[in-house]
Amino acid sequence: MSKPVGEIAEKIGAILEGDASILVDDVTHDSRQAKQGSLFVAIRGLTMDGNRFVGDVMRRGAVGVISEIEKPSDFKGVWLRVQNARIALAKAADVVYGSPSKSLKLIGVTGTNGKTTTVYLSFALAEANGDKAAMLTTVEYRIGNETVPAVRTTPEASDTQRFLKKALEKGCKAVAMEASSQALHLHRCDELDFDAAIFTNLTRDHLDYHGTMENYFDAKKMLFDGRLGKPPDYSIINIDDEWGRKLISELSHKQNVITFGLNSATADFSAVEIRVSLFEGTAFVMKTPQGERYVKSPLIGKPHVYNILGATAAALAVGYDLDLCIKGIEKCVGAPGRFERVPHDGDFAVIVDYAHTDDALLNTLKTAKELAKGRIITVFGCGGDRDRTKRIPMGEVAGKNSDLVIITSDNPRNEDPLKIISEIEEGVISTNCPYLKIPDRREAIHTAIQKAKPNDVIIIARKGHETYQIIGNEKYHFDDREVALEALENMKERV
Incomplete structure (x- = not known):
């Protein structure tokens, strides 16, 4: 339903120049998406200024522009001047798309590790309870059985609101x-009305962006403390995590906090008698x-x-049936590339995992050690142009928990792959674990599989579900699972 510019201007607190009665039926930050009836939000990014594309969006049929700068003297159209274009984008999109989150059971998941799997579980539990569901993840954007590859973990505010509206229209x-x-x-999540928000954990990551762990935590806290517009109806928090406990202590609406964990006697949701099998999965009493x-x-x-406990707590908070949730858990295979076993007939295991922080890698290797009767061989690298503080710690974790480490490339981007490998190497050397340096990721995976003995577990870490490798500014097809299968086939042929 179209909205008059005047209503949008009032919502976002803009200074309006132009006809307030002009109707808007779409909001976008992307000039390429601008069309007849669109309102374009000119965002100043780190490398690009949206104001440069004002002429282009008007030629495409946009009715006007939301911007932090004054209207150019030669501009023909509606101009809405605001203090913060990102905040305005979220608010304008909420108005134009009719606040779809208010008509949905919306569950948000934040934390360093476990987000994607927890979202997949939440999707499965909703469907097990008879609700058509949708999800936005690092891997894919899905509405029912319709799916497209994800562009980013969390879309821009206008893209999210448009997605929610579409999900609602399709019966979700x-x-x-x-x-x-x-x-x-x-501010991509501003104005979203969350029924439940889940905090999985917080460990070192993204310090290249946030600077400090305190800033990183504060960003996560925004999902819970009302700064998005309102707090979630229920806050589902991992009480075993030190940052989770800090979050609980700082929230004013503690009556709506639900906790989960394995090590706290006071957790609302917990698990005992946990059993893990490489072939049968995980069983426990919840x-x-x-x-x-x-x-x-x-x-x-x-x-x-932990992921199952958090998703179940959120499901019950939004009104789902526990026994139906248990059935949903039994069927949910989770997200691709999360401790995913590469199928083959050999006498050793090959696992692909997205572990991209030292804590995530530690958890993955701990799981492998609990299951392995033989050695642990770990293949991994670290991304270029990303948080360098993780590299030495990840090397230390790999060395302490592996029998052989093969350091290789990840997505080097515009960094020298050998320099990244040398930084990881510092951490591995400190553990005295045997290691190899093989910059070519395909060769590294083939080498690991060639060296496997009966009962070994090979962990190919960091890329997980990704089907590409970024070298320089180019993206090439590369899938760890495909390369592992290729190496396994080569072994068969040699035998």
């Missing part, structure tokens, strides 16, 4: 989405305010117990 009752720290800080239930999941590893 529930949406689960990842809320990254950058997205929260950049303790909830509605009683105990036996849970059997195809997901492998104790970290997934």
Whole structure:
């Protein structure tokens, strides 16, 4: 439904120049999406200024522009001047698309690790309860069975509102989405009406962006404390995590806090009798305010117990049935590239995992060590043009928890791959673990599989679900799972 510019201007607190009665039916930050009836929001980014594209969007049929600068003297159209274009983008999109989040059971998930799997679980639990669901993740954007590859973990505010409106129109009752720290800080989640928000954990990551752990935490906290517009109806928080406990202590609306964990006697949702199998998944007894239930999941590893607890707590908070949730857990295979076993007939295991922080890698290797009867061989690298503070710690974690480490390239981007590898090497050297340096990722994976012995577990870490490798400014097709299968086939042929 179209909205008059005057109503939008009032909502975003803009100084309006032009005809307030002109109707708007779309809002975008992307000049390429501008069309007849669009309102373009000119955002000043780190490398690009949206104001440069004002002429282009008007030629495409846009009715006007939201900007932080004064209207150019030769501009023909509606001009809305604001103090903060990102905040205005979120508010304008909410108005134009009719506040779709208010008509959905919206679950947001934030934290360093576990976000994607928790969203996949939340999607599965909604569907198990008879609700058509949608989700926004690092891997994909999905409405029911319709899916497209994700552009970023959390879309820009206008893209999210447009997605929610489409989900609602297609009959969805529930949406689960990842809320990254950058997205929260950049106001991409402003004006979203969350029924439940889940905090998984907080460990070192994205310090190249946030600077300090305190700033990183504060960005995550925005999902819970009302700075997005209103706090969630329920805050679901991992009480085992030190930052989770800090979050609980700083929230004023503690009556709506629900906790989960494995190590706290006071957690609202917890688990006992945990058993993990490389071939059968994870089983445990879940303790909830509605009683105990036996849970059997195809997901492998104790970290997934946390994900299951958080998703179940959120599901019950929004009104879902516990027993139907248990059935949903049993069917949910989770997100691709999260401790994903590469299928083959050999006598050793090959696992692909997205672990991209030292804490995530530690959890992955702990799970592998619990399951392995032989050695742990770890293949991994670190991304270029990203947080360098993770490289030495990831090397240390790999060395301490592996029998052989193969350091390789990840997405080097515009950094020298050998320089990245040398920084990781510092951490591995400190552990005295045997290691190899093989910059070519394909060769590194082939080497690991060639060296495997019976009962070994090979962990290919960091890229997970990704189907590309970024070298310089170019993106090339590369899938760890495909390369592992290729190496396994080569072994068969040699035998």
